[in-house]
Amino acid sequence: MMMLKAGLIGFGFMGRMHFDNYVRLMNEGAQVQLVAVCDSRIEQLKNTSAGGNIATAQEVYDLSTYNLYESVEEMLENEELDIVNLTLPTPLHADLTISLLQQGIHVMCEKPIARTSQEAWRMAEAAKSTGKTLMIGQCLRFWPAYEYMKQCVTDGRYGEVLSGSFFRGGATPQGWFRNGELSGGCMLDMHIHDTDMINWLFGQPEAVSSVARNVITGSAYDMVSTNYIYADGKVLNAQADWTLQGEFGFAMTFRLNFEGANIVFEQDHLKVNPNDGPSFSPELSPDMGYYREIQYFIEVVQNGQPASVCTPESAAASLEIIEAEIRSADNRGALERVQLTRLGK
Secondary structure, three states: OOOEEEEEEOOOHHHHHHHHHHHHHHHOOOOEEEEEEEOOOHHHHOOOOOOOOOOOOOOOOOOOOOEEEOOHHHHHHHOOOOEEEEOOOHHHHHHHHHHHHHOOOEEEEEOOOOOOHHHHHHHHHHHHHHOOOEEEEOHHHHOHHHHHHHHHHHHOOOOOEEEEEEEEEEOOOOHHHHOHHHHOHHHHHHHHHHHHHHHHHHOOOOEEEEEEEOOOOOOOOOEEEEEEEOOOOOEEEEEEEOOOOOOOOEEEEEEEEEOOEEEEEEOOEEEEEEOOOOOEOOOOOOOOHHHHHHHHHHHHHHHOOOOOOOOHHHHHHHHHHHHHHHHHHHOOOOOEEOOOOOOOO
């Protein structure tokens, strides 16, 4: 099996999370070698810490064994890379991803796929036309508790889903995230995790109704509650809030109610409550979705397979749902049809 040479573009919080997992995978003998790290501020960043919702492995990183670059062009000129992990601000995703694909490089791009669905579909089409793998880091699709929920929905072990609720919240991120023009605010950056999960579990809804509000000047919507409308009448809601201060920390939770059981995930613990039996907690992998998505990406590239768990078309469709939610929120919760420009699942 060929050893893949990897480059990492972006060394903020999520870049470090990807870096940690490449180091772990290399230590475990995966056929991948991270050789280069690129960031326009790499000299400052390599000696500082970066905050995020989940702690990275180190405060300060020793990058002395890696080739460091301040420009992407310089990195690509000097390195022969098979794959690139892209963890840059959202508006920079589309053009760079397309350029990398066209240069014959497989790309793992952080979520959200792009700033607009129009850009997202350009990315999906570039992957298709070049034949290179593009995978978007919708990490919940690889998070063990959410994977378990997906299995329950897919195999019908507890019957049909009747209702569900999802929540994600924490403190407001700093820097460019607070510029709504760049980040799309809480809805595009944080809430999209749960919207994508709903899309993954049930396909695109017919319509959405979203109530949202802005609290932090300039940061677009900072909190949202969305109802998702499906033909079978299931009652689904997802909420997000990135203004939770004090010692709140970070939370991601869900509750799904089936005909024959309900499944609850809170405080990092999954519990299944069958209607006619004792509750239990399934045995799940202790690994986070970040590790498992990168491991999967490397495997599909090695094997020449498509990234079927998270296709770029599916990620683009999730972004189109978010855009419908924003239109609904702009109209004080009015029902907004989800009209996809492509059929993406």
